[in-house]
Structure formats: C-alpha cells, structure tokens
Amino acid sequence: MKRIRGFGAVAVAGAVALALTGCQQGSSSGGSESGEGDAVTLQFQSLSDQPATQEAVKTIVDKWNADNDDVQVEIVQAGWDGTYDKLITQFAGGTAPDIIHYEASSIASFASDGYLADLTDYIDADLKSDISEGVWDSVTRDGEIIAYPSTLQSYMVFANADLLEAAGVEVPSGDTMTWEELQEIAKATTTGGNYGLGWGLASPTATMMSLALGYDGGFFDGEGTEASIEVGDAELAVPELIHEMAYTDKSIEPTSLTQSGSDVLASFYGGKVAMTVQGSYQAANIAKDAPEGFNWVALPPLEGSAGAIQAANPQTYSVNIDSEHVEESAEFLNFFMNGENLASIAYADALIPSSDSARAEVETMAADEPAWTQVLASGNGLEGPPFLKVEKYAEWKDTVATPAYQQYLADQITSEELSAQLSDGWTDING
Numbered sequence: 001m002k003r004i005r006g007f008g009a010v011a012v013a014g015a016v017a018l019a020l021t022g023c024q025q026g027s028s029s030g031g032s033e034s035g036e037g038d039a040v041t042l043q044f045q046s047l048s049d050q051p052a053t054q055e056a057v058k059t060i061v062d063k064w065n066a067d068n069d070d071v072q073v074e075i076v077q078a079g080w081d082g083t084y085d086k087l088i089t090q091f092a093g094g095t096a097p098d099i100i101h102y103e104a105s106s107i108a109s110f111a112s113d114g115y116l117a118d119l120t121d122y123i124d125a126d127l128k129s130d131i132s133e134g135v136w137d138s139v140t141r142d143g144e145i146i147a148y149p150s151t152l153q154s155y156m157v158f159a160n161a162d163l164l165e166a167a168g169v170e171v172p173s174g175d176t177m178t179w180e181e182l183q184e185i186a187k188a189t190t191t192g193g194n195y196g197l198g199w200g201l202a203s204p205t206a207t208m209m210s211l212a213l214g215y216d217g218g219f220f221d222g223e224g225t226e227a228s229i230e231v232g233d234a235e236l237a238v239p240e241l242i243h244e245m246a247y248t249d250k251s252i253e254p255t256s257l258t259q260s261g262s263d264v265l266a267s268f269y270g271g272k273v274a275m276t277v278q279g280s281y282q283a284a285n286i287a288k289d290a291p292e293g294f295n296w297v298a299l300p301p302l303e304g305s306a307g308a309i310q311a312a313n314p315q316t317y318s319v320n321i322d323s324e325h326v327e328e329s330a331e332f333l334n335f336f337m338n339g340e341n342l343a344s345i346a347y348a349d350a351l352i353p354s355s356d357s358a359r360a361e362v363e364t365m366a367a368d369e370p371a372w373t374q375v376l377a378s379g380n381g382l383e384g385p386p387f388l389k390v391e392k393y394a395e396w397k398d399t400v401a402t403p404a405y406q407q408y409l410a411d412q413i414t415s416e417e418l419s420a421q422l423s424d425g426w427t428d429i430n431g
Contacts, residue, residue: 039069040325042332043097045076047083047315052348060341064332071328073099091115091320098323099333104138104149104388105313111146112224112391117319118144122330127337130355138312138384142223147316148333150342151351153279154310154378155207157182157299158286163189163274175377176303179241182275186251189274195253197245198273200261204239204405205397207277209387210311211238214304219422220386220393227390229426231419237304239408240415247411257409269294280378283371284350298374301381312382314354352379392429400425 044061048054054077061073076097078086084106090096091110100107100116110116123145128136131149139147157177164171167189172181186196201207209219217234220227246252253273256264261278262285268276269290286296301308317336319329335341339357346353347365352375359376366372387393404421407413413421 039072040328041072041074042099042323042325042329043076044073044099044332045078045097045101047078047080047101048345048349049079050349053345056344056348059344060336064335068332071325071332073332094322096320096322098320098325098329100318100320101315102147102318103313103315104147104384106394107139107147107316107318108141108388108391108393110318111141111144115321116146117321117323117326117329118146119148119319119330119333120145122327122334123148124334127334127355130339130357132382134383135312135314135354136384138314138388139316140384141389147318148337149312149314149316149354150337151346151349151353152312152314152379152382153281153351154301154375154382155211155277156280156283156374156378157275157277157302158268158282159185159275159297159299160268160271160273161295161297163194163271167191167274171297172299174300176308177300178303182302183241183245183249183251186245186275187249190249190251194271195256195273196251196275198253198256198264198267198276199242200259200264200276200278201242201257201405201409202260202263203402204409205401206313208238208401208405209385209397210313211302211304213309213311213383213385214238214302214306214381216304216306218386220390223389224391225430227386227430229423231422235422236415236419239405239418243408243411243415246409265289268296275299280352280375281350283375287369287371298371300374301378308378308381310378310382311385311387313385313388315351350375352376352382396426396429400429 046057048057058075061075065072083102087096087100087110107116135149136145139145139149159171161171164185169185169188189196212219212235215234215237217237219231219235220229222228242252246254246257253267256267256273261282264276265285267273283298290296317333319326323329339355339361342353342355342358343361343365346358347362353359353362359379362372363376401422404418404425408415408418
C-alpha cells in the first residue's frame with residue numbers, strides 16, 4: 001500500500017506458536033467494559049500513516065466519542081508494513097482489535113478463515129445505496145459483506161503540458177482517453193533524447209490486473225480455491241501495448257520500467273519524460289513536490305475496448321467476528337463512513353472516496369485544484385475484479401505473476417511465454 005499525502009501539502013510461525021499456547025480467539029479489547037453501566041470501549045486499528053489523515057481520523061473518532069458515552073472508540077495506531085503477518089498473529093492469539101483497517105485484496109484469506117464478521121445486515125441503508133454495487137462487490141465473499149469499502153486509487157496519466165505543447169500535441173479534454181491516443185502522444189513527445197512516457201513498473205502485477213479490466217481481461221473465473229485462470233488476448237492487451245511502446249515505438253524511458261512510480265517522478269519533474277502513469281494519489285505529491293512553475297495536468301482516464309474500467313481495491317474497515325460488540329462496531333463505522341467524514345479522509349489522503357456523497361464533498365473541497373476533476377472521474381469506472389475473491393491470489397501475484405511480467409517487460413520472454421507462465425504458475429499453486 002502506498003504512502004499518501006494530502007493535496008495541500010510477525011510471521012506465520014509466530015502465529016502458529018501462539019495458537020499452540022492455547023490462547024483463545026477473541027477481540028483484544030473484548031469490547032471491554034470495566035463494570036456494570038460503564039462504557040463499551042472498541043479498539044480501532046487504523047493504518048493511516050500520514051499526519052493529515054491521522055488528524056482527520058482522530059477528529060471523526062472524537063466527534064463520535066463526544067456523542068456516544070456508552071460506546072467509546074480507542075484508536076490503535078499501526079502502519080501498513082507487516083500488517084498481514086501481524087493480523088495472522090493477532091487472530092491466532094486472540095488479540096485482534098474490534099475494528100480492522102486494511103484493503104480488499106488482503107482480507108480475502110481472513111474472511112475464508114472465518115475471522116471477519118458478516119456486516120450485511122448492519123450497514124446503513126442510505127450508505128449502502130450511496131456506494132456502487134461494483135465497489136460493494138469488491139468486499140463481498142460468498143454473499144456476505146465483510147468490510148466497509150472506504151477510499152480507492154486508480155491509475156492515471158500525468159503530463160507536462162509545456163512538453164505536449166512544444167510537440168504540437170493538444171492536451172486531451174474528453175471524458176476518457178484511449179490507449180491509442182496515449183501511444184500517439186508518447187511517440188510525438190519522444191525527441192532529443194527525451195521520452196514520451198515514464199512508467200514505474202518494478203512491481204507490475206497490480207497495474208496489469210487493474211488496467212486489464214478495460215479490455216474485459218478478468219484472468220480468474222470462480223472463487224476461493226475453486227478459481228480457474230484464463231490468460232488470453234484480453235488479459236495480454238495491456239502488457240502487449242506497453243511492450244510495443246517500449247520496444248517498437250521506443251517511447252517509454254527504458255530505465256523507468258525497472259523503477260517504482262515514485263522514482264520516475266524525478267525524470268518527470270526534470271523534463272526527461274513528458275508523461276508518467278502513476279497511482280492517482282500521486283497528484284498530491286506532484287502538487288507538493290514539483291518545481292515552482294512546473295506546468296502539469298492530469299489526463300482523462302484510460303479507456304480500453306471495454307471502457308475506462310479499472311479494478312476497485314478499496315481500503316477497508318472490517319469487524320472481528322469474535323468481538324463481543326459487532327453491532328456497536330458497525331454502528332460506529334456507519335458514522336465513520338458518512339459523506340462528510342469519508343470526504344475528509346479521502347481529501348487528506350488524495351484518494352477517491354467510495355460513496356457519491358463523499359465525492360460531492362471532495363469536489364467542493366478541491367474546487368481550486370483541477371487535477372481532482374480527473375481523479376474523481378477515474379473513480380466512475382472502478383469495479384470489483386475477480387482476483388479479489390481468489391484465495392491464493394496473493395501467493396500467485398508475488399511468486400508467479402510479478403517475475404513473469406518483469407521478464408516480459410525486460411524483453412526476455414514473448415507474450416505467449418508470459419501467458420504460459422501465468423497459467424501454469426496458477427495451476428502449480430492452486431493444484
């Protein structure tokens with residue numbers, strides 16, 4: 001998970017050992033009550049690690065606590081690094097918090113293991129209708145909603161407007177931009193030792209899986225351990241386009257393919273690349289860190305043959321099934337997720353809020369920041385991807401897909417070999 005700024009600005013073995021000690025499953029707070037008539041205290045493990053976002057979360061919790069003497073919420077501040085292993089240990093040892101902040105692609109295994117409460121009947125009806133079915137689908141397993149989806153990112157193209165103008169390229173102004181338009185702009189702005197595009201693809205799988213949906217590339221069919229894989233033309237469309245731009249057009253800066261997105265920003269600021277594809281949250285960092293006078297724009301969302309569709313992999317808030325106060329936890333999350341509150345978090349994090357009302361709030365908050373127009377527009381095409389319901393996806397992603405994509409982007413294997421590696425690797429892992 002990426003570190004995010006506002007626009008203005010224990011291992012598995014340890015878990016098994018704990019389990020063998022005879023610790024009972026449960027909530028770390030137990031929904032603690034110190035005596036009859038005392039308030040319930042819910043532990044809320046928050047991963048928000050930017051100061052502006054932490055302050056936004058604290059403000060929301062303080063409002064709740066001021067109005068709810070009988071149910072108090074205590075923030076347990078944590079960080080994204082090592083969260084998966086930490087949660088394994090917490091669940092196995094009975095020390096997991098009542099409310100758990102994480103992300104959709106990482107909670108599937110915890111849901112499969114029975115650690116997350118079914119929240120379907122607790123979600124406020126207005127909130128339910130305020131979030132698209134595609135986003136709710138990203139946090140639904142076997143018909144059960146196992147998390148509140150909060151904020152999301154998309155992949156966007158940021159451009160140096162001056163370099164586009166110098167190349168005689170008009171900045172795209174439509175609702176979407178096709179891949180063919182991106183390819184043509186990249187070729188037109190590749191000149192004099194500079195490149196049209198810098199794309200940090202050192203860890204390429206998340207990008208490929210997300211953008212594949214624009215070509216109806218779903219990869220997986222089925223859920224859990226029953227999922228099967230298909231890597232055909234739709235799934236290969238995006239990597240093949242990137243490969244063509246890199247090795248036929250020679251319009252992608254080659255070193256960038258081995259870098260992180262953040263590393264590529266230096267070349268973008270320095271005029272070495274005219275455009276860069278980044279997570280949408282990077283609009284905040286560009287606004288903060290770009291040199292004075294740097295004339296940059298966010299281009300319309302990329303559109304494939306199936307539309308401007310990308311994967312919805314939202315940050316999530318789940319409830320520990322062994323919490324003694326699942327209902328109270330859900331009541332707090334209904335409050336936490338209202339439009340005003342969610343907007344304050346999304347704006348601080350420079351992410352796309354999941355609900356329509358929060359997006360409207362952010363539009364008002366960011367009225368003087370043009371990049372937000374495209375950031376929010378990109379959220380319209382976010383849909384729950386099949387891989388979120390695949391139990392062994394994380395293992396396949398790390399051990400099969402990432403090295404296979406890296407080899408392909410380094411021009412070491414063909415697209416046919418890429419397809420075979422992705423398919424055969426899934427068979428080896430899933431059996």
